[in-house]
Amino acid sequence: MRRIGIVDTTFARYDMGSTAEDELRKMGTGFKIIRRTVPGVKDLPVAAKKLIEEEGCDIVIALGMPGPKPIDKQCAHEASQGLIMAQLLTNTHIIEVFVHEDEAKDEKELAWLADRRAREHAQNAYWLLFKPEKLRKMAGTGQRQGFEDVGPIEGKSGMRH
Numbered sequence: 084m085r086r087i088g089i090v091d092t093t094f095a096r097y098d099m100g101s102t103a104e105d106e107l108r109k110m111g112t113g114f115k116i117i118r119r120t121v122p123g124v125k126d127l128p129v130a131a132k133k134l135i136e137e138e139g140c141d142i143v144i145a146l147g148m149p150g151p152k153p154i155d156k157q158c159a160h161e162a163s164q165g166l167i168m169a170q171l172l173t174n175t176h177i178i179e180v181f182v183h184e185d186e187a188k189d190e191k192e193l194a195w196l197a198d199r200r201a202r203e204h205a206q207n208a209y210w211l212l213f214k215p216e217k218l219r220k221m222a223g224t225g226q227r228q229g230f231e232d233v234g235p236i237e238g239k240s241g242m243r244h
């Protein structure tokens with residue numbers, strides 16, 4: 084049975100891990116979910132790598148909420164680099180789901196955004212693992228996770244493959 088890892092943080096102000104788990108369970112069956120929680124975003128890379136190498140996860144969803152201060156942004160950037168490194172070291176996708184606290188105008192919108200982004204990236208992870216052709220069909224369509232999709236722009240060729 085395929086295994087999907089979910090790792091989230093206690094720093095986050097919304098339970099994005101449980102949201103991602105709920106969305107995955109709506110998507111289908113035939114996989115096992117393995118959950119871990121770490122203090123903050125910089126702790127996500129090693130937790131994700133351990134989920135892949137020690138728990139046999141085929142894909143991992145890593146969720147975190149960088150705060151609004153410059154030091155938080157720096158931490159988030161460092162965490163991102165760690166997540167990319169962990170992906171390259173393990174040859175396995177780790178879907179980074181970061182919701183920056185200052186992306187939303189108030190707490191209500193932040194909760195809505197965290198929920199939507201966690202769900203839409205859980206769908207991406209499911210499709211990457213089980214239905215890659217679904218993503219292939221969505222190539223170049225301006226998808227966004229959380230806020231509205233921006234849609235495609237017209238090109239010279241008008242080709243769609």
Ligand SMILES: Cc1nc2c(=O)[nH]c(=O)nc-2n(C[C@H](O)[C@H](O)[C@H](O)CO)c1C
Nearest residue numbers: 094122123124125148149150154155158
């Ligand atoms: C400054 C800071 N900002 C954030 C943040 O915005 N979001 C977050 O999830 N974690 C933050 N942390 C904590 C670090 O990611 C990490 O948990 C600690 O440095 C312990 O390794 C720190 C230290």
